[in-house]
Amino acid sequence: MASFTDLSKINVKGGDGGAGCMSFRREAFVPKGGPDGGDGGNGGDVIVEADPQLSSLIDYRYKHHFRAERGTHGQGARRHGKDGADLVLKVPLGTVIHELDPRTQEPVYQIADLTQPGERVVVAPGGIGGRGNIHFVTSVRRAPAFAEKGEPAQEHWIELEMKLMADAALVGMPSVGKSSIIARISAARPKIADYPFTTLVPNLGVVRTKDGSRSFVAADVPGLIEGASEGRGLGHQFLRHIERTALILHVVDVTGGFEQRDPVADYHAINAELAAYATELAERPQLVVANKCDMPGCEETVARLRQAAEEDGRELFCVSAVTGAGLDDLVERCATMVSELRSQISATEAPDAFNAAWERKRQRRDRTITVRQESRGIWRVSGGAIERMVIQTDWENPEALAYLEHRFERIHLEEKLLKEGCRDGDEVRILGFAFTFETNHGTDEYAELRDADDEVVSEFDEEG
Ligand SMILES: Nc1nc2c(ncn2[C@@H]2O[C@H](COP(=O)(O)OP(=O)(O)OP(=O)(O)O)[C@@H](O)[C@H]2O)c(=O)[nH]1
Ligand SMILES: [Mg+2]
Numbered sequence: 001m002a003s004f005t006d007l008s009k010i011n012v013k014g015g016d017g018g019a020g021c022m023s024f025r026r027e028a029f030v031p032k033g034g035p036d037g038g039d040g041g042n043g044g045d046v047i048v049e050a051d052p053q054l055s056s057l058i059d060y061r062y063k064h065h066f067r068a069e070r071g072t073h074g075q076g077a078r079r080h081g082k083d084g085a086d087l088v089l090k091v092p093l094g095t096v097i098h099e100l101d102p103r104t105q106e107p108v109y110q111i112a113d114l115t116q117p118g119e120r121v122v123v124a125p126g127g128i129g130g131r132g133n134i135h136f137v138t139s140v141r142r143a144p145a146f147a148e149k150g151e152p153a154q155e156h157w158i159e160l161e162m163k164l165m166a167d168a169a170l171v172g173m174p175s176v177g178k179s180s181i182i183a184r185i186s187a188a189r190p191k192i193a194d195y196p197f198t199t200l201v202p203n204l205g206v207v208r209t210k211d212g213s214r215s216f217v218a219a220d221v222p223g224l225i226e227g228a229s230e231g232r233g234l235g236h237q238f239l240r241h242i243e244r245t246a247l248i249l250h251v252v253d254v255t256g257g258f259e260q261r262d263p264v265a266d267y268h269a270i271n272a273e274l275a276a277y278a279t280e281l282a283e284r285p286q287l288v289v290a291n292k293c294d295m296p297g298c299e300e301t302v303a304r305l306r307q308a309a310e311e312d313g314r315e316l317f318c319v320s321a322v323t324g325a326g327l328d329d330l331v332e333r334c335a336t337m338v339s340e341l342r343s344q345i346s347a348t349e350a351p352d353a354f355n356a357a358w359e360r361k362r363q364r365r366d367r368t369i370t371v372r373q374e375s376r377g378i379w380r381v382s383g384g385a386i387e388r389m390v391i392q393t394d395w396e397n398p399e400a401l402a403y404l405e406h407r408f409e410r411i412h413l414e415e416k417l418l419k420e421g422c423r424d425g426d427e428v429r430i431l432g433f434a435f436t437f438e439t440n441h442g443t444d445e446y447a448e449l450r451d452a453d454d455e456v457v458s459e460f461d462e463e464g
Contacts, residue, residue, distance in 0.1 A: 014124040021037030023133065043150070051091065095162050127388075147400075173253065174196030249289050294322050377423075379422050
């Protein structure tokens with residue numbers, strides 16, 4: 001059997017922005033016309049989309065790098081470059097996306113939890129196209145001989161994790177009859193056998209009430225044993241799936257099974273494992289399902305189990321997966337609880353808030369500028385947005401450099417450097433570029449660009 005692939009780490013990068021064009025109109029008998037360089041196209045975004053047709057993350061098992069298309073460069077005669085196409089990565093419903101720390105590959109931030117069909121999140125925005133030289137005209141500079149390069153796209157490592165989307169999970173020791181129950185109450189046809197760990201991956205089934213009016217999704221989960229929360233048995237990776245089911249159906253074998261275990265001790269052992277894995281799991285609504293009640297001589301055990309369940313404030317249902325006894329009542333009660341729990345969840349869940357929150361956090365981090373002394377007289381400036389500004393500049397072109405200087409002023413880079421102790425004549429490094437720090441700047445010949453440049457300026461926080 002193919003192993004259960006439900007976790008993938010992938011690298012995503014948007015398309016780079018195309019370069020703006022530096023060009024001047026050419027007309028017969030006019031030696032040099034006005035600037036007419038078009039803008040570069042924007043790069044495409046990498047988007048993750050929930051597709052109800054998919055049931056695994058197998059597509060991301062062998063391929064790990066995903067790039068959206070780049071924007072093409074602007075051209076003369078005000079022709080803008082073409083935007084790059086977005087790259088849409090389809091994932092199953094119930095996929096949770098985390099941003100990973102690029103060094104440790106540990107999850108640092110939850111980007112989204114895709115629970116609705118067609119729900120999307122941009123995981124790597126494309127770069128913005130560079131502006132053509134028409135944008136840099138001012139009253140003093142009628143023929144700007146520079147354009148902006150395209151913005152390099154952002155790149156991230158993300159983790160895709162598929163979590164089961166079941167309303168109720170059947171949990172319990174191996175061989176207690178979890179798969180037998182789901183087979184009896186739904187159309188699922190899992191393997192059933194009298195040896196432990198028959199079920200290796202969860203089975204999902206849609207369960208309907210007898211009158212057909214209500215339904216919910218149930219999953220049976222591979223058997224848990226003592227130590228499951230520490231990785232014993234198969235249970236650990238499946239405990240993760242239970243995290244998102246609203247209701248736990250705790251199945252106990254009242255016969256004690258072949259090993260003649262004490263069913264009440266089993267009940268406590270499983271609850272201890274759930275609590276050890278996550279305290280919320282122990283507090284999750286739980287129904288206790290006493291299975292195999294068709295077997296003779298289990299009345300006393302059922303009575304003790306009922307008492308243990310009631311002490312924990314839980315209802316107990318006596319059932320038999322073989323005869324079907326008690327299962328209709330259990331299904332009715334589950335349907336009622338699931339619909340109550342669903343209405344509570346939908347009230348607290350706001351999928352869009354995930355995206356907006358990540359976007360804000362990412363932008364804030366991107367705009368943050370750090371200044372660090374590398375050695376005496378040498379300063380390192382870093383930060384996503386400022387580094388992109390530098391990459392977007394043609395360092396061979398003095399006009400482009402003057403414009404970069406203007407952008408630095410707008411984000412108060414000089415003040416930040418002075419505050420850290422940088423002095424005239426020191427070297428300031430950004431990525432692989434370096435310049436000499438000088439505080440005396442003359443007139444701001446690009447002041448008139450400010451209006452055009454406002455969107456760039458407002459990207460930066462005024463940090464004290
Ligand atoms: N007498 C009786 N036997 C049952 C009942 N339910 C299940 N069994 C038997 O118990 C054994 C285990 O059943 P499964 O449904 O495979 O148990 P499970 O909990 O899914 O087991 P794992 O997948 O290994 O964790 C099988 O031999 C079933 O026929 C029941 O209500 N009464
Ligand atoms: Mg099973």
